[in-house]
Amino acid sequence: MIEKLAIIGVGLIGGSVALALKEEGVVKEVVGCGRGEANLIKAQSLGIIDHYTHDVSVAVKGADMVLLAVPLGAMRDTLNAIHGHLAEHAVVTDAGSVKGSVVDDVKGVFGAVPGFFVPGHPIAGTERSGAEAAFAELYRNRRVILTPLEETDKQALQKVERLWQQCGAEVVQMSVEHHDEVLAATSHLPHMLAYTLVDSLARMKENDEIFSFAAGGFRDFTRIASSNPVMWRDICMANRSSLNKMLTRFADELHELAGLLQSGDETGLLEMFEHAKQARDRYVDGVE
């Protein structure tokens, strides 16, 4: 049982954790913390949080579990604000999409990564944001990646693991570096491609007409370009080095494809498409 859960950042991610844990009956008190008052009032009226404050140091006071669900760009300021105000038994975790930058922020603020800090990342989300978008089922059958360090306290790790399991998620562990590479490949790069495609088409002079003929596949393909631009700027900056590697790899493959097209290599084109289709059907449809 969590006695007092402090959710710093009551949006889709933080709000859905609170709702799931409340539904499971495994949390006694939830305090929300954020900047926007309207969002916090909404969260309270929806039963996501029991009360709220704008002051991070007040929110974490006496909390045995603290979830940092703020944008990556706000992580360092948030860590500064909790430093020195945590309860002795507090466990702190985060939900940032990049783990290297969060660990760096923690080191910057605390000098080293404290045993009570468990870096985490739920692989879930929608293009919607804010407390209103939160729902208890968000993490059900989803994966949550925890990236504990050598310094991480085993009990703290177990508590965070339990928290996510109670939200219905499957918890897996990997290294910080590996997490950031895997996410660059499967999430950050696809978002960059979707943003670039839509931006590229929007710059064309007949873009009104172009978009009006976009077929079904295009809508699915570009849905992620509706994601929060600030969040994605932060993710890009935080995972710059892994993302750049993936972008380079992708650009090389695109160059190869253009070569196949230019030389009219039908066999090469077919092989590439078949390879991709097999991989997609094999790996991805299995989890749909």
Next chain:
Amino acid sequence: MIEKLAIIGVGLIGGSVALALKEEGVVKEVVGCGRGEANLIKAQSLGIIDHYTHDVSVAVKGADMVLLAVPLGAMRDTLNAIHGHLAEHAVVTDAGSVKGSVVDDVKGVFGAVPGFFVPGHPIAGTERSGAEAAFAELYRNRRVILTPLEETDKQALQKVERLWQQCGAEVVQMSVEHHDEVLAATSHLPHMLAYTLVDSLARMKENDEIFSFAAGGFRDFTRIASSNPVMWRDICMANRSSLNKMLTRFADELHELAGLLQSGDETGLLEMFEHAKQARDRYVDGVE
């Protein structure tokens, strides 16, 4: 009323036209034509076609409406097979995803584009294929682009227009060249990106793990990489020049993005993502 409709290629596209027109009660007889017997037997048992033949010249005999719903790579052979066997009052249309190559094929076979030939392209489809995938509602509220030439007979154009309207589609007209540019941007390029991304990830040595952490957005983003590889090889080859232009434009923008990342230009990144999100929300969500 269509007296005899010949569907050459009884797959998702051709089969769905037959089903829709039958449901509307505006066609008396539907003959299906294709190579695979199992597919044609299936189509007959599903009530998509009344009877079938493997011989294109037999299928079009006496037909007042002929729909060529074969892959682009089979268009020329199909046109060769119908040449000399069409009824005097026959109207011929096609459903190819690229119009320039079809018009070239028609010219190659008939010497010039006959008045009775109306190039068309329904902007609809799923990743499934074959007669079994066909359904009467496929074209409902979808757009069909017709690209008549100066030579095209007005009455033939009207008949094809009516056929698609009876399937529930909205018919628009544009030039062959413009069609191929618009489709390169909104359909062919996105498919190339999805294929390239999946192929690129599948080549990574930890690809089993990579795919297992693909989140919701990735599945939507890469769904089109499950499309028929042969069909897409044909589309690529047929629309090579427009597609290459779009690929180059996209690669340039990706290069710009990589530059923003490398120089840590947060403002530039944010502007690009915001621009894309606005365009996506404005143009695409309106039609979802």
